[in-house]
Amino acid sequence: MRHFFSVGGESALAQVMCRKPLLAFDFDGTLTPIVSRPEQAFASKAVALRLHALSQLLPVAIVTGRTIEDARERLGFVPTYLIGNHGAQDENDPVKTAFLCEGLNPLREALQAHQAELAAAGVRVEDKGLSIALHYRLSRKRAQAVTLIHNLLAPLGSLIKVFAGKMVVNAMAKDAPDKADALRTLVQRSGASCAFFAGDDVNDEPVFAAAAEDWFTVRVGRDDPTSKAKYFLDGPSEMATLLDCMLAALSK
Template sequence: MQHLFTPAGEVALAATLLRRPLLAFDFDGTLAPIVARPDDARISQAVSARLKSLAAQLPVAIVTGRAVADVRGRLGFEPRFIVGSHGAEDGLDASAAAARAGALNPVRDLLRTRGADLAAAGVGIEDKGQSIALHYRLAREQARAPMLILEVLAQPGLSVQVFAGKMVVNVMAPDAPDKADAVHALVARCGAASAIFAGDDVNDEPVFVSAPPDWLTVRIGRDHPASRARYFLDSPAEMAMLLERMLVLLARIDAS
């Protein structure tokens, strides 16, 4: 990876914008900084205003681990698409959504049984319907907490997807789509010729891995040298600058 704010990154960004791409973004750690309590997460006015301006010109999507209803009120603008629960919640197939939510009922039963143990370890349970997040950012023993979570989930016959994130373990139905499935589906839905996708965590890597050569992928943070993203930004603090650069380049394209 190389930093996006380089001559090569500028050329790639301009070339991708020329194709009128879908603009897709993760939320936590990408548009908004990671915070100790997920309920406190918000995007800055600078990011919100620039996204709103971009959404008037190109299809904009938020593809997040949060539930759709949760993230919608944190944006300050209305994107064309919001996909929640790491790609599983797209609002299109109610019966499939209900089936995926129902597939997590054994997990809910298990967490009710072991809830006191998890709470004592500082683990917070967030049920999003089509996914369940087990947060341990506030745990006193942050090495022990994920081990306890995985121990609780290691039940014979429990058929689920389990994957880690930044101070969180996520649980989803075994057939739930991921963010790569979601972004490719959104590109097809809006008829875009390409996509720009930015994300910061392990659940964003499937998008980076599956992206065609004419997509532009950006990882937020340089702490993952094995990432398959083409470019990186150092932190969410650089996001407003990236969005402003997109607006400038789009204005040049429209004027040419």
């Protein structure tokens, strides 16, 4: 993995841009810094303006762990596609959405039964319909909180899949699409021949791992040296400059 602004990154991106890719981005930690209270995360004007300009030229997708409804308010522009719940929430597929939501009912019951324990450990439960996030960022006993969460989820192992995020454990129906599935669908739907994707977290790695050889992938942050992305940025603060490189490549 090389830094995007090292030798070769910008010219490799320019080559991909000539092929009219789908441009896809995670939101939290990618377009905007991680904040201790997720409700305070909004795309900066600099990022939103550039993404709007790009969306006039190429299909732009946001693929986020948030719900579609939540993410929409935070972008500052209207993307071509907005996929929520880690790849599983697709406005074009309401039947599957309802089915995947019901698949989490056994977990909802378990969480309800252990409500007091979770609250005492500082775990905040966020039910996003197709996924349930168990946040422990604000817990004073994080190790204990994580143990409690995993003990609670373990008996449901055959029904749900569990993956970590930044100070959060996420649970979804076992057969829910992930971000890699979502990207594959979007590339088809848009008719693009390849894709650009940037993300910063565990749930973005399936996209990097499944990406075709001619896709352009960027991990935001240096926190995972084993990432399968081709390039990295130091943080979301470098995103506006990367978007400028995209716009410059398209104007040639």
